[in-house]
Amino acid sequence: MxxxxxxxxxxxxxxxxxxxxxxxxxxxxxxxxxxxxxxxxxxxxxxxxxxxxxxxxxxxxxxxxxxxTPASMDRPKDHDGIELPQKVLFPPERLSLKWIQVHRIGAGLQNMGNTCFLNSALQCLTYTPPLANFMLSREHSKTCHEPGFCMMCTMQNHIIQVFANSGNVIKPIGVLNELKRIAKHFRYGSQEDAHEFLRYTVDAMQKSCLPGTK
Incomplete structure (x- = not known):
């Protein structure tokens, strides 16, 4: 009421x-x-x-x-009263908040022309242990059947490349090539907002894991 x-x-x-x-x-x-x-x-x-x-x-x-009585009230809830998700992308008991394997510092990212917003966001994601642990396990690509664009596969390839080139500088070409798929209004060579790019990237990664949302 x-x-x-x-x-x-x-x-x-x-x-x-x-x-x-x-x-x-x-x-x-x-x-x-x-x-x-x-x-x-x-x-x-x-x-x-x-x-x-x-x-x-x-x-x-x-x-x-x-x-x-909203329809959502009929959906199952956890002990805190929060609705249970329709699909669990990754069980929390399998998440490791710490690094599973110790790595040397990864590669730096070259500025390809007003791409500092992209580089900074990618570095933040690359050094987030739970995400990096999952990507380095290559688990997603083993089960991904997406024939077209998949942001999870794109991010997995990028993170693997970063840690495979410790001490060097690499070009984030794999992500740059998918810039307009991440968000249609992004333009290569234009200065964009790092926080906005991060939000769209995480959203694209989630859509890659949910069928029918691409």
């Missing part, structure tokens, strides 16, 4: 004598019984009036009670 405060100004419904009932399908506000509330027809100078029926306590005048 949700209580929605009304504004003090008259709405269009008030000006035409709006009359509608809102019935709570639960116990009353005092927990004693069910209650119904109606917005009476507007009169000159009057604001909507909530009329109780059944003698139960209800919300204060000036509030309307809307009742409804």
């Amino acid at each position: 949700t209580i929605v405060d009304r504004l003090s100004e008259k709405s269009d419904h008030e000006s035409v004598g709006f009359n509608r009932s809102f019935t709570s399908g639960d116990v009353g506000m005092d927990g004693s019984c069910s209650s119904s509330w109606a917005v009476g027809p507007s009169m000159p100078g009057d604001s909507p009036r909530l009329k109780p029926s059944g003698g139960c306590l209800g919300p204060t005048p000036g509030a309307a009670v809307y009742n409804g």
Whole structure:
């Protein structure tokens, strides 16, 4: 049951004598019984009036009670009351927040012309242990059957290349070639926002793991 405060100004419904009932399908506000509330027809100078029926306590005048059971309430939830995901991309018990294998510092990334936004975001993702552990295991590519663009495969190839060229500088060509697939408005050679690129990249990676979202 949700209580929605009304504004003090008259709405269009008030000006035409709006009359509608809102019935709570639960116990009353005092927990004693069910209650119904109606917005009476507007009169000159009057604001909507909530009329109780059944003698139960209800919300204060000036509030309307809307009742409804969202479909999401029927979905299973965890012990914190949070809806369970429709698909688990990677079980949490298999996540390792620390490096599984110790690596030497990976390769640096060459600026290909206003690509510092891309390089910085890629470096942040490359040195995020849970993601890097998964990518270096090549687990995704072993099960990926996507014939076209797959951001997970693109990121996996990039991270593997970074750690295979420790002490060197590489060109992030694999990611640059997919720039417009990551976001249509990105342009090669244009200075873009690093945070925006990071968000679109993570979103593209998630879509690669969910069928029907490409």
